[in-house]
Amino acid sequence: MENKVLPLTCLDLANFDLHQSAVSLKQACMDCGFFYVINHGISEELKEEVFEQSKKFFDLPLEDKMKALRNETHRGYSPALEQNQIHGDYxxxxxxxGTEGLKDDSLGAKPFYRPNIWPDSDVLPGWRTTMENYHLELLRVCKAIARILALALDLDADYFDTSEMLENPIAYMRLLHYEGMSDPSRGIYGCGSHTDHGMMTLLATDGVMGLQICKDKDMKPQKWEYVPSIDGAYIVNLGDVLERWSNGLFKSTLHRVLANGQDRYSIPFFLSPSHDCLIECLPTCQSEKNLPKYPAIKCSAYLTQRYKESHRETRASPENRPK
Structure with a gap:
């Protein structure tokens, strides 16, 4: 069951009534874990430049793109064939x-803060600077959203603004290029069904439809609904870390991408708390009648565990194998 277009809540970062924003955001997070954010302060000029630079990279000959092939920490380029083999996506x-640690910074020795791989600056001048500037802007917006999420969870607005949480976050940006045609009946997807592992994801697309969500993963048959892009807005979804933090109150929702024969470009930004942050039930999300549902775990250990699990799931799941 699919093809319905889903209306979502709009979070306005220019709204000075933070209580009102928190109330509407809380409902959206409990309902489906997806919403739009507007008046975020990211210029359309920068966004357009990032998409233009993304297309320039993917338009390069394969041999040039392979010079930026991903390293052991998965930074860099992943060709389509590799995606098929690892993720079950087509x-x-x-x-x-992602976020890099400074050379004299202890964070630089940790896997989630290792150096990035970059395309040759002679081939794509200005490419790295554009991406780094955009990464900083997306991080700023995510931190603003986190303040309203804290209020929605009955916490102080600055609850997540600590070195243990979002002062040194794990923050990844991924440029994506889809082409061809998906066929769910044969297990062929642009991106197979999954939940995101971190705290939240900020998504920009080129307007080509493709993103679908399933609000109830246990429903048989599953009901899939399209999430359209809105001019000037970003799509935001919650990840597994926030579902654990909220003791299941907020949803990390199943989603996927169907390619429709058009080239489709999108850029998700994945935010997680710092490497050593302990992910445990928030104080406002537990009581004697509502005990913590998940064991406490360090963020880096949890992300590593979920990454390994998702790879096993996509290799084993019939949904991710063409028939």
Whole structure:
């Protein structure tokens, strides 16, 4: 069951009534874990430049893209064939980059803060600077959303603004290029069904429809609904970390991408708390009648565990194998 277009809540970061924003955001997070954010302060000029630079990279000959092939920490280019083998996704290539630790910074020794792989600056001048500037802007917006999420969870607005949580976050950006045609009946997807592992994801697309969500993963048959792009807005979804933090109150929702024969470009930004942050039930989300549902775990250990699990799931799941 699919093809319905789903209306979502709009979070306005220019709204000075934070209580009103928190109330509407809480309902959206409990309902489906997806919403739009508007008046975020990211210029359309920067966004357009990022998409233009993304297309320039994916338009390069394969031999040039392979010079930026991903390293052992998965930063860099992943060709379509590799995506098929690892993720169970089809007709998708990507480029992955994230937060880097400074050379004299202890964070630089941790896997989630290792150096990025970059395309040759002679081939794509200005490419790295554009991506780094956009990464900083997306991080700023996510931190603003986190303040309203804290209020929605009956916490102080600055609850997540600590070195243990979002001062040194694990933050990845992924450039994606889809092409070809998906066929769910044969297990062929642009991106197979999954939940995101971190705290939240901020998504920009080129407007080509493709993203679908399933609000109730246990429903048989599953009901899939399209999430359209809105001019000037970003799509935001919650990840597994926030579901654990909220003791299941907020949803990390199953979603996927169907390619429709058009080239489709999108850029998700994945935010997680710092490497050593302990993910445990928030104080406002538990009581004697509502005990913590998940064991406490360090963020880096949880992300590593979920990454390994998702790879096993996509290799084993019939949904992710063409018939």
């Amino acid at each position: 007709n998708k290539e990507s480029f992955f980059m």
